[in-house]
Amino acid sequence: MTPLRLLLLIMVLPLSARLFSGEFGRVLAVDILFFVHILWATIAIAVNNPNRVVENVGSAAVEFLGGYLVARAYIRTPDQFEKLIKALVLLIIVLLPFGLPELKTGKPVIPTLIEALPGIGSVEDIDNPKRMGLERVQNVFAHPIHYGLFCSVAFTLLLLGFHGRLSLFKRAIGCAIIFAGVFISLSSGALLAVLLQVGLLTWALALWRVPRKWLILLGLMALGYVTIDLLSNRTPMKVIMSYATFSAQTAYYRAEINSWGMYNVQQNPIFGLGLRNWIRPGYMQRGSVDNFWLVMAMRYGIPGFLILAIGYFHGLFKVGLANLDFSDRALRLRLAWMITFCGLSFTLTTVHVWTAMYSFVFFIFGAGMCMIGWRPEDFGSDEAATARTEAARPGLAYSRRHAKPAEAQPRGGPAYTREPSASGPKSSRDGTATVYSRFGAGGPDARPRYRREADEE
Numbered sequence: 001m002t003p004l005r006l007l008l009l010i011m012v013l014p015l016s017a018r019l020f021s022g023e024f025g026r027v028l029a030v031d032i033l034f035f036v037h038i039l040w041a042t043i044a045i046a047v048n049n050p051n052r053v054v055e056n057v058g059s060a061a062v063e064f065l066g067g068y069l070v071a072r073a074y075i076r077t078p079d080q081f082e083k084l085i086k087a088l089v090l091l092i093i094v095l096l097p098f099g100l101p102e103l104k105t106g107k108p109v110i111p112t113l114i115e116a117l118p119g120i121g122s123v124e125d126i127d128n129p130k131r132m133g134l135e136r137v138q139n140v141f142a143h144p145i146h147y148g149l150f151c152s153v154a155f156t157l158l159l160l161g162f163h164g165r166l167s168l169f170k171r172a173i174g175c176a177i178i179f180a181g182v183f184i185s186l187s188s189g190a191l192l193a194v195l196l197q198v199g200l201l202t203w204a205l206a207l208w209r210v211p212r213k214w215l216i217l218l219g220l221m222a223l224g225y226v227t228i229d230l231l232s233n234r235t236p237m238k239v240i241m242s243y244a245t246f247s248a249q250t251a252y253y254r255a256e257i258n259s260w261g262m263y264n265v266q267q268n269p270i271f272g273l274g275l276r277n278w279i280r281p282g283y284m285q286r287g288s289v290d291n292f293w294l295v296m297a298m299r300y301g302i303p304g305f306l307i308l309a310i311g312y313f314h315g316l317f318k319v320g321l322a323n324l325d326f327s328d329r330a331l332r333l334r335l336a337w338m339i340t341f342c343g344l345s346f347t348l349t350t351v352h353v354w355t356a357m358y359s360f361v362f363f364i365f366g367a368g369m370c371m372i373g374w375r376p377e378d379f380g381s382d383e384a385a386t387a388r389t390e391a392a393r394p395g396l397a398y399s400r401r402h403a404k405p406a407e408a409q410p411r412g413g414p415a416y417t418r419e420p421s422a423s424g425p426k427s428s429r430d431g432t433a434t435v436y437s438r439f440g441a442g443g444p445d446a447r448p449r450y451r452r453e454a455d456e457e
Helices: 003-020 029-048 050-074 078-105 109-115 144-159 168-184 188-206 213-231 236-243 248-267 292-321 328-347 355-373 376-386
Strands: none
Touching: 003 029, 003 050, 003 355, 029 050, 029 292, 050 355, 078 109, 078 144, 078 168, 078 328, 078 355, 144 168, 144 188, 144 328, 144 355, 168 188, 188 213, 188 328, 213 236, 236 248, 248 292, 292 328, 292 355, 328 355
16 A cells, blocks of 8 residues: 555545536546446456455556546646646656666665665665666656656656746756656657657647648658558568667567567457466566556456547547637647657557556546636636737737738838737837737647738727
Protein backbone atom coordinates (compact mmCIF):
# COMPACT_ATOMS: atom_id res chain seq x y z
CA MET A 1 0.00 0.00 0.00
CA THR A 2 1.93 3.00 -1.29
CA PRO A 3 0.99 6.56 -0.28
CA LEU A 4 -0.33 7.13 -3.80
CA ARG A 5 -2.57 4.06 -3.68
CA LEU A 6 -3.83 5.07 -0.25
CA LEU A 7 -4.72 8.57 -1.45
CA LEU A 8 -6.45 7.33 -4.59
CA LEU A 9 -8.26 4.57 -2.66
CA ILE A 10 -9.83 7.23 -0.44
CA MET A 11 -10.80 9.47 -3.35
CA VAL A 12 -11.89 7.11 -6.13
CA LEU A 13 -15.41 6.34 -4.86
CA PRO A 14 -16.54 9.91 -3.98
CA LEU A 15 -14.98 11.28 -7.18
CA SER A 16 -16.77 8.60 -9.23
CA ALA A 17 -20.09 9.60 -7.69
CA ARG A 18 -19.45 13.28 -8.36
CA LEU A 19 -18.37 12.55 -11.94
CA PHE A 20 -21.55 10.69 -12.88
CA SER A 21 -23.72 13.23 -11.06
CA GLY A 22 -22.49 15.83 -13.57
CA GLU A 23 -20.50 17.89 -11.09
CA PHE A 24 -17.45 17.89 -13.39
CA GLY A 25 -19.42 18.75 -16.52
CA ARG A 26 -21.34 16.39 -18.73
CA VAL A 27 -20.42 12.73 -18.59
CA LEU A 28 -18.24 11.77 -21.56
CA ALA A 29 -18.15 8.50 -23.46
CA VAL A 30 -14.52 8.08 -22.36
CA ASP A 31 -15.66 8.20 -18.72
CA ILE A 32 -18.05 5.32 -19.26
CA LEU A 33 -15.62 3.28 -21.36
CA PHE A 34 -12.85 3.54 -18.77
CA PHE A 35 -15.16 2.19 -16.07
CA VAL A 36 -16.32 -0.58 -18.42
CA HIS A 37 -12.66 -1.44 -19.05
CA ILE A 38 -12.10 -1.98 -15.33
CA LEU A 39 -15.29 -4.05 -15.14
CA TRP A 40 -14.04 -6.30 -17.96
CA ALA A 41 -10.61 -6.49 -16.31
CA THR A 42 -12.32 -7.75 -13.16
CA ILE A 43 -14.09 -10.48 -15.14
CA ALA A 44 -10.88 -11.46 -16.94
CA ILE A 45 -8.87 -11.76 -13.71
CA ALA A 46 -11.74 -13.64 -12.04
CA VAL A 47 -11.71 -16.19 -14.87
CA ASN A 48 -7.94 -16.64 -14.86
CA ASN A 49 -6.94 -15.95 -11.24
CA PRO A 50 -10.00 -16.08 -8.97
CA ASN A 51 -7.86 -16.08 -5.82
CA ARG A 52 -6.15 -12.79 -6.78
CA VAL A 53 -9.02 -10.80 -8.27
CA VAL A 54 -9.66 -8.49 -5.29
CA GLU A 55 -6.02 -7.56 -4.73
CA ASN A 56 -5.00 -7.10 -8.36
CA VAL A 57 -8.09 -5.45 -9.79
CA GLY A 58 -8.36 -3.28 -6.69
CA SER A 59 -4.87 -1.88 -7.19
CA ALA A 60 -5.27 -1.55 -10.98
CA ALA A 61 -8.64 0.19 -10.65
CA VAL A 62 -7.31 2.59 -8.02
CA GLU A 63 -4.21 3.49 -10.04
CA PHE A 64 -5.98 3.74 -13.40
CA LEU A 65 -9.31 5.32 -12.46
CA GLY A 66 -7.89 7.27 -9.53
CA GLY A 67 -5.36 9.18 -11.61
CA TYR A 68 -7.96 9.89 -14.29
CA LEU A 69 -10.66 10.99 -11.84
CA VAL A 70 -8.39 13.35 -9.89
CA ALA A 71 -7.60 15.19 -13.12
CA ARG A 72 -11.26 15.28 -14.21
CA ALA A 73 -12.16 16.75 -10.82
CA TYR A 74 -9.44 19.30 -10.22
CA ILE A 75 -8.13 20.32 -13.66
CA ARG A 76 -11.13 22.14 -15.10
CA THR A 77 -10.01 25.59 -16.23
CA PRO A 78 -7.17 26.98 -18.37
CA ASP A 79 -5.55 28.52 -15.29
CA GLN A 80 -5.57 25.15 -13.50
CA PHE A 81 -4.13 23.45 -16.59
CA GLU A 82 -1.29 25.96 -16.76
CA LYS A 83 -0.60 25.55 -13.04
CA LEU A 84 -0.30 21.81 -13.69
CA ILE A 85 2.35 22.47 -16.35
CA LYS A 86 4.24 24.75 -13.96
CA ALA A 87 4.12 22.08 -11.26
CA LEU A 88 5.48 19.44 -13.65
CA VAL A 89 8.35 21.65 -14.76
CA LEU A 90 9.16 22.56 -11.16
CA LEU A 91 9.25 18.87 -10.15
CA ILE A 92 11.58 18.06 -13.04
CA ILE A 93 13.91 20.92 -12.06
CA VAL A 94 13.97 19.79 -8.41
CA LEU A 95 14.57 16.11 -9.28
CA LEU A 96 17.36 16.66 -11.82
CA PRO A 97 20.17 17.35 -9.27
CA PHE A 98 19.33 14.06 -7.50
CA GLY A 99 19.62 12.18 -10.78
CA LEU A 100 23.09 13.39 -11.75
CA PRO A 101 25.01 11.43 -9.05
CA GLU A 102 23.05 8.31 -9.98
CA LEU A 103 24.31 8.66 -13.55
CA LYS A 104 27.77 7.79 -12.20
CA THR A 105 27.07 5.57 -9.18
CA GLY A 106 23.90 3.77 -10.29
CA LYS A 107 22.38 4.30 -6.80
CA PRO A 108 19.16 6.36 -6.64
CA VAL A 109 19.70 9.08 -4.03
CA ILE A 110 16.20 9.70 -2.66
CA PRO A 111 15.05 6.03 -2.50
CA THR A 112 18.31 5.12 -0.75
CA LEU A 113 17.72 7.82 1.89
CA ILE A 114 14.14 6.65 2.39
CA GLU A 115 15.21 3.01 2.73
CA ALA A 116 17.55 4.06 5.56
CA LEU A 117 14.56 5.15 7.66
CA PRO A 118 13.20 2.40 9.94
CA GLY A 119 9.90 0.84 8.85
CA ILE A 120 9.69 2.70 5.54
CA GLY A 121 10.40 1.32 2.08
CA SER A 122 10.79 2.87 -1.35
CA VAL A 123 11.03 1.83 -4.99
CA GLU A 124 13.37 -1.05 -5.82
CA ASP A 125 16.83 -0.17 -7.12
CA ILE A 126 16.75 -1.48 -10.70
CA ASP A 127 20.03 -2.97 -11.89
CA ASN A 128 20.09 -2.17 -15.60
CA PRO A 129 23.04 -2.64 -17.95
CA LYS A 130 24.99 0.52 -18.71
CA ARG A 131 24.37 2.46 -21.88
CA MET A 132 26.99 4.69 -23.48
CA GLY A 133 29.19 3.91 -20.45
CA LEU A 134 26.67 5.53 -18.08
CA GLU A 135 24.26 4.22 -15.49
CA ARG A 136 20.57 4.62 -16.24
CA VAL A 137 18.83 7.03 -13.85
CA GLN A 138 15.52 6.01 -12.30
CA ASN A 139 15.49 8.81 -9.68
CA VAL A 140 12.31 8.33 -7.58
CA PHE A 141 10.49 6.13 -10.11
CA ALA A 142 10.11 2.37 -10.43
CA HIS A 143 12.21 2.23 -13.62
CA PRO A 144 14.49 4.58 -15.62
CA ILE A 145 12.02 4.59 -18.50
CA HIS A 146 9.34 5.98 -16.15
CA TYR A 147 11.62 8.86 -15.16
CA GLY A 148 12.30 9.61 -18.82
CA LEU A 149 8.62 9.52 -19.75
CA PHE A 150 7.71 11.74 -16.81
CA CYS A 151 10.15 14.38 -18.04
CA SER A 152 9.14 14.02 -21.71
CA VAL A 153 5.49 14.84 -21.00
CA ALA A 154 6.35 18.41 -20.00
CA PHE A 155 8.43 19.25 -23.10
CA THR A 156 5.81 20.52 -25.58
CA LEU A 157 3.43 21.61 -22.82
CA LEU A 158 6.05 24.15 -21.76
CA LEU A 159 7.51 25.06 -25.14
CA LEU A 160 4.21 25.63 -26.95
CA GLY A 161 1.67 25.86 -24.13
CA PHE A 162 3.43 28.83 -22.55
CA HIS A 163 4.10 30.70 -25.80
CA GLY A 164 3.13 34.29 -25.06
CA ARG A 165 3.17 33.59 -21.31
CA LEU A 166 6.91 33.09 -20.86
CA SER A 167 9.78 34.43 -22.94
CA LEU A 168 11.44 32.16 -25.47
CA PHE A 169 14.63 32.22 -23.41
CA LYS A 170 12.91 30.95 -20.27
CA ARG A 171 11.05 28.26 -22.21
CA ALA A 172 14.27 27.18 -23.92
CA ILE A 173 16.05 26.87 -20.54
CA GLY A 174 13.13 24.87 -19.16
CA CYS A 175 13.09 22.55 -22.18
CA ALA A 176 16.85 22.05 -21.88
CA ILE A 177 16.40 20.90 -18.27
CA ILE A 178 13.51 18.63 -19.31
CA PHE A 179 15.60 17.10 -22.08
CA ALA A 180 18.48 16.57 -19.63
CA GLY A 181 16.12 14.52 -17.46
CA VAL A 182 15.01 12.53 -20.48
CA PHE A 183 18.58 11.93 -21.60
CA ILE A 184 19.98 10.69 -18.27
CA SER A 185 17.24 8.05 -18.14
CA LEU A 186 18.98 6.64 -21.24
CA SER A 187 15.63 5.30 -22.39
CA SER A 188 14.98 5.02 -26.11
CA GLY A 189 11.23 5.21 -25.48
CA ALA A 190 11.48 8.53 -23.65
CA LEU A 191 13.87 9.98 -26.24
CA LEU A 192 11.52 8.82 -28.98
CA ALA A 193 8.64 10.62 -27.26
CA VAL A 194 10.54 13.92 -27.31
CA LEU A 195 11.70 13.47 -30.91
CA LEU A 196 8.14 12.76 -32.03
CA GLN A 197 6.93 15.86 -30.23
CA VAL A 198 9.61 17.97 -31.89
CA GLY A 199 8.69 16.53 -35.28
CA LEU A 200 4.97 17.17 -34.83
CA LEU A 201 5.59 20.67 -33.52
CA THR A 202 7.86 21.46 -36.46
CA TRP A 203 5.22 20.18 -38.87
CA ALA A 204 2.54 22.32 -37.21
CA LEU A 205 4.64 25.48 -37.36
CA ALA A 206 5.93 24.89 -40.89
CA LEU A 207 2.46 24.28 -42.33
CA TRP A 208 0.37 26.48 -40.05
CA ARG A 209 -1.34 28.07 -43.08
CA VAL A 210 -2.42 24.68 -44.46
CA PRO A 211 -5.86 23.75 -43.06
CA ARG A 212 -5.55 19.98 -43.67
CA LYS A 213 -1.95 19.52 -42.62
CA TRP A 214 -2.73 16.68 -40.20
CA LEU A 215 -4.56 14.68 -42.87
CA ILE A 216 -1.57 15.23 -45.15
CA LEU A 217 0.74 13.96 -42.42
CA LEU A 218 -1.39 10.84 -41.91
CA GLY A 219 -1.30 10.23 -45.64
CA LEU A 220 2.49 10.58 -45.75
CA MET A 221 2.84 8.21 -42.79
CA ALA A 222 0.65 5.63 -44.53
CA LEU A 223 2.67 6.06 -47.73
CA GLY A 224 5.92 5.64 -45.81
CA TYR A 225 4.62 2.48 -44.10
CA VAL A 226 3.63 0.93 -47.43
CA THR A 227 6.96 1.93 -49.00
CA ILE A 228 8.96 0.32 -46.19
CA ASP A 229 6.82 -2.81 -46.47
CA LEU A 230 7.51 -3.06 -50.21
CA LEU A 231 11.23 -2.29 -50.12
CA SER A 232 12.30 -4.17 -47.00
CA ASN A 233 12.46 -7.89 -46.26
CA ARG A 234 11.43 -7.06 -42.68
CA THR A 235 8.09 -5.82 -41.41
CA PRO A 236 7.75 -2.03 -41.14
CA MET A 237 7.51 -2.24 -37.33
CA LYS A 238 10.80 -4.17 -37.14
CA VAL A 239 12.45 -1.55 -39.34
CA ILE A 240 11.10 1.29 -37.19
CA MET A 241 12.17 -0.45 -33.98
CA SER A 242 15.71 -0.91 -35.31
CA TYR A 243 16.04 2.88 -35.60
CA ALA A 244 14.07 3.71 -32.43
CA THR A 245 16.27 1.76 -29.99
CA PHE A 246 19.81 2.07 -28.70
CA SER A 247 20.99 -1.25 -30.11
CA ALA A 248 20.08 -3.90 -32.67
CA GLN A 249 19.84 -6.43 -29.83
CA THR A 250 17.17 -4.36 -28.08
CA ALA A 251 15.24 -3.98 -31.34
CA TYR A 252 15.39 -7.73 -32.01
CA TYR A 253 14.28 -8.60 -28.48
CA ARG A 254 11.32 -6.22 -28.65
CA ALA A 255 10.30 -7.65 -31.99
CA GLU A 256 10.33 -11.13 -30.41
CA ILE A 257 8.27 -9.86 -27.49
CA ASN A 258 5.65 -8.45 -29.86
CA SER A 259 5.59 -11.62 -31.95
CA TRP A 260 5.15 -13.99 -29.02
CA GLY A 261 2.83 -11.57 -27.25
CA MET A 262 0.47 -11.62 -30.23
CA TYR A 263 0.67 -15.43 -30.23
CA ASN A 264 -0.56 -15.42 -26.62
CA VAL A 265 -3.38 -13.03 -27.52
CA GLN A 266 -4.47 -15.34 -30.34
CA GLN A 267 -4.49 -18.29 -27.94
CA ASN A 268 -6.52 -16.38 -25.33
CA PRO A 269 -8.56 -13.83 -27.29
CA ILE A 270 -11.54 -13.26 -24.96
CA PHE A 271 -10.38 -13.21 -21.34
CA GLY A 272 -6.64 -13.05 -21.94
CA LEU A 273 -4.03 -14.58 -19.67
CA GLY A 274 -4.89 -12.66 -16.57
CA LEU A 275 -1.88 -12.94 -14.28
CA ARG A 276 -0.73 -16.28 -15.68
CA ASN A 277 2.71 -16.59 -17.23
CA TRP A 278 2.87 -16.11 -20.98
CA ILE A 279 4.25 -18.60 -23.48
CA ARG A 280 7.66 -17.65 -24.91
CA PRO A 281 11.00 -19.28 -25.89
CA GLY A 282 13.34 -20.41 -23.16
CA TYR A 283 15.97 -17.79 -24.00
CA MET A 284 13.46 -15.02 -23.13
CA GLN A 285 13.98 -15.36 -19.40
CA ARG A 286 12.58 -11.97 -18.49
CA GLY A 287 8.81 -11.94 -18.34
CA SER A 288 8.42 -8.21 -18.97
CA VAL A 289 6.60 -6.95 -22.06
CA ASP A 290 7.76 -3.54 -23.33
CA ASN A 291 4.45 -2.58 -24.91
CA PHE A 292 1.59 -1.13 -22.87
CA TRP A 293 -1.11 -1.84 -25.46
CA LEU A 294 0.07 -5.41 -25.93
CA VAL A 295 0.04 -5.99 -22.16
CA MET A 296 -3.58 -4.88 -22.01
CA ALA A 297 -4.52 -7.35 -24.78
CA MET A 298 -2.51 -10.18 -23.23
CA ARG A 299 -3.85 -9.64 -19.72
CA TYR A 300 -7.51 -8.79 -20.39
CA GLY A 301 -8.10 -10.18 -23.87
CA ILE A 302 -9.09 -8.37 -27.05
CA PRO A 303 -12.33 -6.93 -25.55
CA GLY A 304 -10.43 -5.40 -22.63
CA PHE A 305 -7.88 -3.86 -24.99
CA LEU A 306 -10.51 -2.53 -27.41
CA ILE A 307 -12.62 -0.92 -24.68
CA LEU A 308 -9.56 0.92 -23.33
CA ALA A 309 -8.22 1.90 -26.78
CA ILE A 310 -11.60 3.14 -28.04
CA GLY A 311 -12.06 5.26 -24.92
CA TYR A 312 -8.52 6.60 -25.15
CA PHE A 313 -8.64 7.61 -28.81
CA HIS A 314 -12.23 8.82 -28.57
CA GLY A 315 -11.05 11.26 -25.92
CA LEU A 316 -8.21 12.44 -28.15
CA PHE A 317 -10.58 13.01 -31.09
CA LYS A 318 -13.14 14.84 -28.94
CA VAL A 319 -10.48 17.24 -27.68
CA GLY A 320 -9.10 17.67 -31.21
CA LEU A 321 -12.54 18.49 -32.62
CA ALA A 322 -13.56 20.89 -29.83
CA ASN A 323 -14.28 24.43 -31.05
CA LEU A 324 -11.66 26.62 -29.34
CA ASP A 325 -11.31 29.27 -32.04
CA PHE A 326 -12.33 31.98 -29.59
CA SER A 327 -8.89 32.06 -27.93
CA ASP A 328 -5.30 31.68 -29.11
CA ARG A 329 -4.41 30.60 -25.60
CA ALA A 330 -6.89 27.72 -25.76
CA LEU A 331 -5.62 26.68 -29.19
CA ARG A 332 -2.01 26.64 -27.99
CA LEU A 333 -2.79 24.57 -24.89
CA ARG A 334 -4.89 22.15 -26.93
CA LEU A 335 -2.22 21.72 -29.61
CA ALA A 336 0.51 21.24 -26.97
CA TRP A 337 -1.54 18.55 -25.19
CA MET A 338 -2.46 16.81 -28.45
CA ILE A 339 1.16 16.72 -29.64
CA THR A 340 2.24 15.37 -26.26
CA PHE A 341 -0.26 12.53 -26.42
CA CYS A 342 0.30 11.73 -30.07
CA GLY A 343 3.95 11.16 -29.22
CA LEU A 344 3.13 9.34 -25.99
CA SER A 345 0.54 7.07 -27.65
CA PHE A 346 3.15 5.79 -30.09
CA THR A 347 5.80 5.51 -27.39
CA LEU A 348 3.51 3.28 -25.32
CA THR A 349 4.01 0.65 -28.03
CA THR A 350 7.66 0.45 -26.95
CA VAL A 351 7.28 0.77 -23.15
CA HIS A 352 5.00 -0.44 -20.38
CA VAL A 353 3.74 1.69 -17.49
CA TRP A 354 2.68 0.52 -14.04
CA THR A 355 2.25 1.81 -10.46
CA ALA A 356 2.75 5.59 -10.18
CA MET A 357 3.49 6.10 -13.88
CA TYR A 358 0.27 4.23 -14.77
CA SER A 359 -1.66 6.78 -12.69
CA PHE A 360 0.37 9.69 -14.05
CA VAL A 361 -0.27 8.90 -17.74
CA PHE A 362 -4.03 8.80 -17.24
CA PHE A 363 -3.91 11.80 -14.91
CA ILE A 364 -2.39 13.88 -17.72
CA PHE A 365 -4.89 12.31 -20.12
CA GLY A 366 -7.80 13.24 -17.85
CA ALA A 367 -6.45 16.78 -17.49
CA GLY A 368 -6.95 17.31 -21.23
CA MET A 369 -10.62 16.27 -21.15
CA CYS A 370 -11.59 19.63 -19.65
CA MET A 371 -10.75 21.28 -22.99
CA ILE A 372 -13.88 19.73 -24.51
CA GLY A 373 -16.02 22.06 -22.39
CA TRP A 374 -13.92 25.24 -22.42
CA ARG A 375 -15.88 28.41 -23.18
CA PRO A 376 -14.77 32.06 -23.73
CA GLU A 377 -15.82 32.99 -20.19
CA ASP A 378 -13.32 30.46 -18.81
CA PHE A 379 -10.52 32.77 -19.98
CA GLY A 380 -11.65 35.82 -18.01
CA SER A 381 -13.61 38.86 -19.12
CA ASP A 382 -10.62 40.67 -20.59
CA GLU A 383 -9.40 37.77 -22.68
CA ALA A 384 -12.93 36.79 -23.71
CA ALA A 385 -13.49 40.32 -24.98
CA THR A 386 -10.26 40.60 -26.94
CA ALA A 387 -10.00 36.86 -27.74
CA ARG A 388 -6.81 37.03 -29.80
CA THR A 389 -4.20 39.56 -28.78
CA GLU A 390 -0.93 38.39 -30.32
CA ALA A 391 1.53 41.24 -30.70
CA ALA A 392 2.35 42.22 -34.27
CA ARG A 393 5.87 41.85 -35.60
CA PRO A 394 7.53 44.99 -36.99
CA GLY A 395 6.84 45.66 -40.63
CA LEU A 396 3.66 43.55 -40.91
CA ALA A 397 0.10 44.78 -40.71
CA TYR A 398 -2.24 42.45 -38.85
CA SER A 399 -5.97 42.76 -38.39
CA ARG A 400 -8.05 41.48 -35.53
CA ARG A 401 -10.49 38.77 -36.60
CA HIS A 402 -13.58 40.71 -35.54
CA ALA A 403 -12.52 43.93 -37.26
CA LYS A 404 -15.27 45.67 -39.18
CA PRO A 405 -14.70 45.99 -42.92
CA ALA A 406 -13.58 49.42 -43.92
CA GLU A 407 -16.02 51.49 -45.93
CA ALA A 408 -13.23 53.04 -47.97
CA GLN A 409 -9.81 51.94 -49.04
CA PRO A 410 -7.62 55.06 -48.97
CA ARG A 411 -4.48 55.26 -51.00
CA GLY A 412 -1.10 55.34 -49.38
CA GLY A 413 0.46 53.12 -46.75
CA PRO A 414 -1.55 50.45 -44.92
CA ALA A 415 -3.25 51.43 -41.70
CA TYR A 416 -3.79 49.06 -38.79
CA THR A 417 -7.33 48.32 -37.62
CA ARG A 418 -7.99 50.07 -34.32
CA GLU A 419 -10.45 48.73 -31.81
CA PRO A 420 -11.16 49.30 -28.13
CA SER A 421 -9.56 46.71 -25.84
CA ALA A 422 -11.28 45.41 -22.73
CA SER A 423 -7.93 45.01 -21.04
CA GLY A 424 -6.94 48.61 -21.54
CA PRO A 425 -5.00 50.46 -24.22
CA LYS A 426 -1.93 48.85 -25.69
CA SER A 427 -0.38 51.87 -27.40
CA SER A 428 -1.63 54.87 -29.35
CA ARG A 429 -0.98 58.55 -29.54
CA ASP A 430 -4.60 59.66 -29.33
CA GLY A 431 -5.56 57.30 -26.47
CA THR A 432 -7.39 54.80 -28.64
CA ALA A 433 -6.43 51.22 -27.81
CA THR A 434 -4.86 49.37 -30.71
CA VAL A 435 -5.21 45.58 -30.73
CA TYR A 436 -3.34 43.49 -33.27
CA SER A 437 -3.73 39.80 -34.01
CA ARG A 438 -1.54 37.48 -36.08
CA PHE A 439 -4.31 35.12 -37.07
CA GLY A 440 -7.67 35.37 -38.78
CA ALA A 441 -10.93 33.76 -37.68
CA GLY A 442 -9.71 30.28 -38.48
CA GLY A 443 -6.83 30.47 -35.99
CA PRO A 444 -3.28 29.46 -36.86
CA ASP A 445 -4.60 26.85 -39.33
CA ALA A 446 -6.18 29.50 -41.54
CA ARG A 447 -4.52 31.90 -43.94
CA PRO A 448 -3.64 35.25 -42.33
CA ARG A 449 -5.74 38.19 -43.42
CA TYR A 450 -3.76 41.37 -43.98
CA ARG A 451 -6.07 44.35 -44.36
CA ARG A 452 -5.62 47.95 -45.32
CA GLU A 453 -8.31 49.79 -43.48
CA ALA A 454 -8.98 53.35 -42.48
CA ASP A 455 -8.60 54.19 -38.81
CA GLU A 456 -11.89 54.13 -36.93
CA GLU A 457 -12.15 57.08 -34.55
